[in-house]
Amino acid sequence: MPEVTEKIGPKLPTYDQCVRGLRSLARERSEWAGLPMIVEGFKLRLEPRFPYQFNVCSNADVNESPNNDEVVNSWWCDTLMAEVFVVRTNGGKPYALKRFVRGGRNGKTLIDTLACAFAWLPEAESKAMSKLAAMITPHAMRTYCMTGMFLESSQRSKVTYLFRRLRPTLALSGATGKMRILCALCLHPIGYYDGTHAGVMVPTDEVLAHLTWMRGDEKKFWAQANQHAPNDPNAGL
């Protein structure tokens, strides 16, 4: 056994130790929203004004296309089961590219979200859940514990929101008689891991952020969130 350890090399810190270290560092540096953890293989997309941009550690910039092609537009096509991009080349002639998604609509996103679980601490999640329990009704908390979602209606707009753990919040409206999905609202405070549903904060903290924005400033919540159509895989449906 000692030989095996020697072959592996020096003992590296675990993800948990790194997260705890970052937590202490954030307090020392008065970074009140904390410092996000890097997960190998995922590009960390941070809020542009966040002072600690960790993307220097990722290979995303290296893997990018060397030419200066510009993406004019992109959308999800249900018929093709692909994301369609309209790209304009240097010469100015646009063409369409299709990115087919293997393993169903959002199979890869689900697996990638699972891989981000190491960036969070269980105690942080339980702390966030205790705060959520203080903010919502016992019935809503029960549904959240059992299914990872709960419903809440806005008094002002009469829109009903389905808050979901690790998925965008669904905005539902029954104004026409039938309840229908308006869109999925995706918002991550500080940052998120590209290509996943995971944010840098623990999942319940993100639900708390959505709930706080919805109750405190609904208009701004809609303005800040990315609005995905229900048939878009990014909507998490």
Add this chain to the structure above:
Amino acid sequence: MPKDYLWRQPNFLPPWTETYSEIKRPCCALWRDDGGGITFFKTMTGKLDILSCGDGHLEIKFHENDVIECARAKRIIQDMLKRGYALFVHGKDDALIRVKKFMADKNVYIIADGPTIPPETEPAPVKGGRALKIHKAKATVVGRSAGG
């Protein structure tokens, strides 16, 4: 025996003492001597819950009569607003009201007037707004959004 003899003892903690920065220390207390009995009153405590990576949320509590804690809280609130964080104070019926402005010289949040504002609010110098003392408010803070 001076009136503050007990709570000045190094190992004495009043029953409501709350943790702050992982160090337990007595908060400022009011003293009343009712015919030989001793009564402690809990002072007003402001609270900031900052949603944070790795922490769940960071809790910052500050007592009304503690000058150091209040000064620290003021500095934190000013810093957070400068960095674009959104502050929401808790109002009636689980409502949350966004803080529009913070007046550091008067220790008050300025919030929009409405039916769900907390009862402790006072008239504000800003038109259409109400002032809420920071040590009477419980606030939840969310960092800037990176989209999704």
